[in-house]
Amino acid sequence: MAGKVSIFLISPTYEKLLSAAVIAQGAVAEGMEVFIFLSFAQVAFRRGEVERFSKLGKDYEEYRDAAMKYLSQRNVSWHSMLRDAKREGKVRVVACSLVADMLGLKKEDFDPGLVDDVAGVATFLSEAASSDVILYI
Amino acid sequence: MAGKVSIFLISPTYEKLLSAAVIAQGAVAEGMEVFIFLSFAQVAFRRGEVERFSKLGKDYEEYRDAAMKYLSQRNVSWHSMLRDAKREGKVRVVACSLVADMLGLKKEDFDPGLVDDVAGVATFLSEAASSDVILYI
Amino acid sequence: MAGKVSIFLISPTYEKLLSAAVIAQGAVAEGMEVFIFLSFAQVAFRRGEVERFSKLGKDYEEYRDAAMKYLSQRNVSWHSMLRDAKREGKVRVVACSLVADMLGLKKEDFDPGLVDDVAGVATFLSEAASSDVILYI
Numbered sequence: 065m066a067g068k069v070s071i072f073l074i075s076p077t078y079e080k081l082l083s084a085a086v087i088a089q090g091a092v093a094e095g096m097e098v099f100i101f102l103s104f105a106q107v108a109f110r111r112g113e114v115e116r117f118s119k120l121g122k123d124y125e126e127y128r129d130a131a132m133k134y135l136s137q138r139n140v141s142w143h144s145m146l147r148d149a150k151r152e153g154k155v156r157v158v159a160c161s162l163v164a165d166m167l168g169l170k171k172e173d174f175d176p177g178l179v180d181d182v183a184g185v186a187t188f189l190s191e192a193a194s195s196d197v198i199l200y201i
Numbered sequence: 202m203a204g205k206v207s208i209f210l211i212s213p214t215y216e217k218l219l220s221a222a223v224i225a226q227g228a229v230a231e232g233m234e235v236f237i238f239l240s241f242a243q244v245a246f247r248r249g250e251v252e253r254f255s256k257l258g259k260d261y262e263e264y265r266d267a268a269m270k271y272l273s274q275r276n277v278s279w280h281s282m283l284r285d286a287k288r289e290g291k292v293r294v295v296a297c298s299l300v301a302d303m304l305g306l307k308k309e310d311f312d313p314g315l316v317d318d319v320a321g322v323a324t325f326l327s328e329a330a331s332s333d334v335i336l337y338i
Numbered sequence: 339m340a341g342k343v344s345i346f347l348i349s350p351t352y353e354k355l356l357s358a359a360v361i362a363q364g365a366v367a368e369g370m371e372v373f374i375f376l377s378f379a380q381v382a383f384r385r386g387e388v389e390r391f392s393k394l395g396k397d398y399e400e401y402r403d404a405a406m407k408y409l410s411q412r413n414v415s416w417h418s419m420l421r422d423a424k425r426e427g428k429v430r431v432v433a434c435s436l437v438a439d440m441l442g443l444k445k446e447d448f449d450p451g452l453v454d455d456v457a458g459v460a461t462f463l464s465e466a467a468s469s470d471v472i473l474y475i
Contacts, residue, residue, distance in 0.1 A: 067330055072473065074357055077397050083211055083240060086299060090322035096330075103357060104401060122259040122396040123214050127241060127304070134303040162360060166408040167401070185364035192471045193341055193370075197329045199209065199337040200473040204467055220348055220377060223436060227459035233467075259396040260351050264378060264441070271440040334466045336346065336474040 065094045067196035072188060074103040077121035078142065079131070080201050081108055085145035087199065092153030099156050099195070101188040102179070106159040106169065114143050114175050146178060158183050202231045204333035209325060211240035214258035215279065216268070217338050218245055222282035224336065229290030236293050236332070238325040239316070243296040243306065251280050251312050283315060295320050339368045341470035346462055348377035351395035352416065353405070354475050355382055359419035361473070366427030373430050373469070375462040376453070380433040380443065388417050388449050420452060432457050 069091040073084050084105075088098045102109060108117040120128055135141055149155045159174060159182045171182045192198045206228040210221050221242075225235045239246060245254040257265055272278055286292045296311060296319045308319045329335045343365040347358050358379075362372045376383060382391040394402055409415055423429045433448055433456045445456045466472045 065327065065330060069326070074353075075397065076401075079211075079241065086322055087326070090326055094323055094326055096326065104353065104398065119397075123212065123256075124241065127213075130303050130305075166404050168404070185360055186368055189343070189361070189364055189368055189370065189471060190339065193339060197326060197335055198471055198473070199335070200475055201337055202464065202467060206463070216348075216378065223459055224463070227463055231460055231463055233463065260349065260393075261378065264350075267440050267442070334463060334472055336472070338474055 065096060068097040068099065068191070068194065069197040069199070070099045070101070070188070070192040070195040072101050072103065072192075072198075072200045073105040075121065075201060076104045076107050077119055077124070078117065079121055079124045079127070081105065081117075081142035082131070084201050085142040085149065088149040088155055089145050092149045092155060096196070097154045098149065099191040100158070101191070102157065102159045103163050106163060106174070106179075107167065109157075109159065109174050109179050110169065111173060111175050114178065143178065150178075156180050158187060160185065160188075202233060205234040205236065205328070205331065206334040206336070207236045207238070207325070207329040207332040209238050209240065209329075209335075209337045210242040212258065212338060213241045213244050214256055214261070215254065216258055216261045216264070218242065218254075218279035219268070221338050222279040222286065225286040225292055226282050229286045229292060233333070234291045235286065236328040237295070238328070239294065239296045240300050243300060243311070243316075244304065246294075246296065246311050246316050247306065248310060248312050251315065280315065287315075293317050295324060297322065297325075339370060342371040342373065342465070342468065343471045343473070344373045344375070344462070344466040344469040346375050346377065346466075346472075346474045347379040349395065349475060350378045350381050351393055351398070352391065353395055353398045353401070355379065355391075355416040356405070358475050359416040359423065362423040362429055363419050366423045366429060370470070371428045372423065373465040374432070375465070376431065376433045377437050380437060380448070380453075381441065383431075383433065383448050383453050384443065385447060385449050388452065417452065424452075430454050432461055434459065434462075
């Protein structure tokens, strides 16, 4: 299956990072390209923050133990899955420049193995308009 | 209006189940097919849980009374609407196998009147890629 | 870039209103049409409520100070951005009639500078099916 998946990733919470990573990995396995635009979720992609980010959404706290046990048994995480997807296929990750400005973040503040660039919402719209699957996560 | 609506239903909260059911019913009424992929939302589709599931998202608690009054006056609920949609049109509901593994759930744990199958994210991507409307709820 | 962006705006929280407004403004700047369907988010569009609505999602409370400082320094808000987008391009905003019924709201209860009409979910599906980018926010 060819085509492209575009994700607008706003949620700065573990279960949504995991969901985006699983979808990205699945898309790459199907031969699809992936574009991820990081809105507030970019806080989890800061250098030094990636490995320790563990904030779960308020509506998902009761699933923490089940999720963490599952992931640790398989020795995976949202960021290892995303790195794998980037290695195995075409996955581009861009941080939203408006949110970066808001939070005082610059390109060098992000993990260079995960974030490729910083750009405005026009970049997301352009990628999305040529995508087969668009998700606001 | 022909076409297909695909929903990635992650949120395990009443207002999102209701929103998905209203959209499914509206789509069927318009002659559209519906595909729903249950991520964490699958917890509400367990046998014996469907009727009593009442957890509202933290950002929606102030609307509980208005919503419940509206629904009980009309004698409807998210699951009655979804059952109606399945009866009146083509609505397929699939539980995500990764989340089912995580939570220790198997196909027989789900309400057979609501959930048709358990499958991986590739199934969602394939359905979504051929859909006219894709929603991550 | 021609085309249309359709947004199903359910979240009654500031960060999602802001996200929708930024996307609407970006879309208009790119020459795209915008359609916004207000589910529970319609509470923020009531006359007299627009200017004072300040409820942030539970998962975003730690970003309140950074966001408010950024917006006040630039003298913008979700509603000023949305008004600008409506002035500069084709942006139609419709409140969901089911949620309006649930909350006891009528067309005259909404800010007439922001909300164009009240209609059912079939209107959203029809707009979405002819859109290039569809987002459930």
